[in-house]
Amino acid sequence: MSGGVDSAVAAARAVEAGHEVVGVHLALSRMPGTLRTGSRGCCTVEDSMDAQRAANIIGIPYYVWDFSERFKLDVVDDFIAEYAAGRTPNPCMRCNEKIKFAALLEKAIDLGFDAVCTGHYASIVLDADGNKELHRAAAWAKDQSYVLGVLTADQVQHSMFPLGATPSKAEVRAEAAERGFSVANKPDSYDICFIPDGDTRGWLAERVAPATGDILDREGKKLGEHEGAVAFTVGQRKGLSIGTPAADGKPRFVLEVRPITNTVVVGPKEALAVKEIAGDSYTWAGLAPLNPEVPFECHVQIRAHADPVAAVAQVVRDGERVEFMIRPHEPLTGVAPGQTAVVYMGTRVLGQCTIDRTVSAVPVSAVTDA
Structure with a gap:
């Protein structure tokens, strides 16, 4: 429970669905006295208190788990190292990959829980054989399946997203108000949570x-x-x-x-066009294709709010090197190593890779730089 409206409503819906629910707030900041500034940042003292008030109304136990050390190592330090290496990381992807659906899930399983339930706008769907698949939310405008693309097949098996079928955020806020949650009209968080003033360049300059x-x-x-x-x-x-x-x-x-x-x-701008992306760090969010080394049609999305682009993808082996290669039917623009490419089959999240290399669609001789 982050202290926002989405996780509060998700917890309430999970209880009403008959699950035994325990609310957990993740303390991720190394400065426990951090205060929230408007809609910037998250996981602050105010957020923890908001989460506890919602848990009290729902009538569920509530705990604060300190993951600040793990967050620093796996998200903050990784963010710094990636930028120092000339790459453009997405810390929200790393947080979902390393914290919310790894460290948190591991601890939850050890304590006897069956799943981690969050307020993300995404859906879990069963295929014809009963296997769980990760899909887009019903409302594409609010869909958050992209940032969940780093989930592995096993993590998808232990995930719940009660808001996935909700038509709009307005409906969630209205439901929160009806339930008496003080967070019903709380602004959504944005920007990087550990850089609450939004000055990424200045923050990095102090550390690199x-x-x-x-x-x-x-x-x-x-x-x-x-x-x-x-x-x-x-x-x-x-x-x-x-x-x-x-x-x-x-x-x-x-x-x-x-x-x-x-x-x-x-x-020039036209030189930003990319015809191929690839990465050797990839995962499948459910069952992998029967033979991923055979090219298959899909859609690729390289940013949380970008439009998906039709593409052909495959796993390529070259000696000891194995990478996930994606060739969009139309060139992508402004792709940077370190970004995450999430691959979809219809509404289903098939998997993802961290982009290691790109191939320009425009050769040097075809453009004039100076």
């Missing part, structure tokens, strides 16, 4: 020592200098401070961040 490096075009020509590659991500336009305009007068965008050489590569 900046080092001046070169800004290059795609052919290796120096266009300027930067004060720290960690401040840049693929697709970024602002903050380049190159000065000299491109020959065609069009703006330039970050195409690559190369931490080994401490360089940032920029180019």
Whole structure:
């Protein structure tokens, strides 16, 4: 129970469905006195109190479990390391993967519980043979299946999402008000919970020592200098401070961040188009395809609120290297290593991979950078 309206209503619905429910709030902050600022951040003292009030109304036991050390190691430190490596991580994916459906579920199973129930907008569906599958929520506008794409088949077996069939968030808020929950109109959390002021660049600058490096075009020509590659991500336009305009007068965008050489590569917008993505860290959220090494049609989504794109995917073996490769039918734009590609079959979440490499749809010779 995060202290928000969704998890409060999910807990109440689980009780009414006949389950024995215990409310758990995860203390993830290393600073237990942290206060909430509007809709920024989560897991604060106020959130814990909101969760307890909802649990009291529902009439269920309520506990606070301290996972702050695990959260720091698996989410915060990972976030810093990924940016230092020139990648663009998604901490919400890591939190679901390492904390809510790993550390929390492991402890719950050890204590004799059968499942973790959350307020995510997603659905569990049984196939013809009774196997559990993870699917999109009924309301696509609120669908959160993307951030659950990191769940493994075993974790899906022990997950419950009571809000999956709910048509809208407005209906959940109305239900919360009817139940007397004080969080009925509480704003949704957004941004990165451990960077509540939203200044990711400034936060990283305090933790990753900046080092001046070169800004290059795609052919290796120096266009300027930067004060720290960690401040840049693929697709970024602002903050380049190159000065000299491109020959065609069009703006330039970050195409690559190369931490080994401490360089940032920029180019025209069309060079952001990607025709292939792949990663060797992948999982299946349920039964895998019968033969994943045979190309299969699917849809791929690379951001939580991005539109799914038709694609062909397959597992590729090259010697000892095994990776999940995805080729969209139409080029993707602004894809960065470190992002998560979630693959769907219709509404079903089939699996995911962390993107390690991309292949540009536009060769260097086909565009003009300067």
